[in-house]
Amino acid sequence: MIATHTNQYILHKQHFSAYRQEGDPLEAFYPLSKNGEIVSAPLLVVDRFPFYFPIETDRLELPFPMPFTRSSLVSFSRDGRFYTNWTDDFLIRIYDSEGEFEEVWYESVxxxxxxxxxxxxxxxxxxxxxxxxxxxxWPAVHTMELDDEDRLWVATITDSDFHLSVAGYQSGGTASGPV
Incomplete structure (x- = not known):
């Protein structure tokens, strides 16, 4: 569960590919009432990383991700906005607290x-x-996080998932430079 500074409560529900019901989103963010009940359709739906499924075998083997697997990243600002990115590219989509699209930030990586x-x-x-x-x-983006001043910190992969370049971004997608 996620709580924003605007007293909005959000349930982050993940469905794992192997057990997903037909029609279920892979990851969804639902608004909650103060009683903890889902009050509407999801505010935001994003793809979850795919699993690699084992070949047929006599052993019990579970599906697995790999370090290079592409996935969705989601961060929340203090005012309840959603920042999303599919890690294959640096293309950050921003939605308001009701899940309505606001803007996109793109950087060539x-x-x-x-x-x-x-x-x-x-x-x-x-x-x-x-x-x-x-x-x-490798994917373009490794992680993205918002700090307490609503600066978005994005780590891009430079050589492998152990070698990263991190930069902060202000409102409007203006880079404040690498760290």
Missing amino acids: TKSELDMNIFELSRFRERSLAQYEMPET
Whole structure:
């Protein structure tokens, strides 16, 4: 559950791909009453990261994500606005506290090449991943967080998920420079 400075309560509901009901969003943000009841349709719906499913086997193996898996990031400002980004690109969408689109911030980011050889994978995981087309690059964005002054801090991947560049952004998407 999320509480904003405007006394708005929001339930963050995640559905895992393996157990998702038909028609359920993968991640949804619902407004709650003071009693904790969902009061309307979701304010915001975003995609959740996909899982890689194991190949048929006699062993119990669960679906798994990988460090390069693309996913949705969501941050909330003090006034209840939603900042969202699908990590494949630096394209931040901003919605008001009612889930209405306000604006978008875009920054061109050169994505780093992904070398699958850096991962120490079991033979089982290697065979499981062989079923899928692997991305050629790391995602553009690793994380994004709002601070107590509503500056959005975005970490972009420069070489791998261990090498990041972080910059802060003010209202309107103006960069305050890398850290």
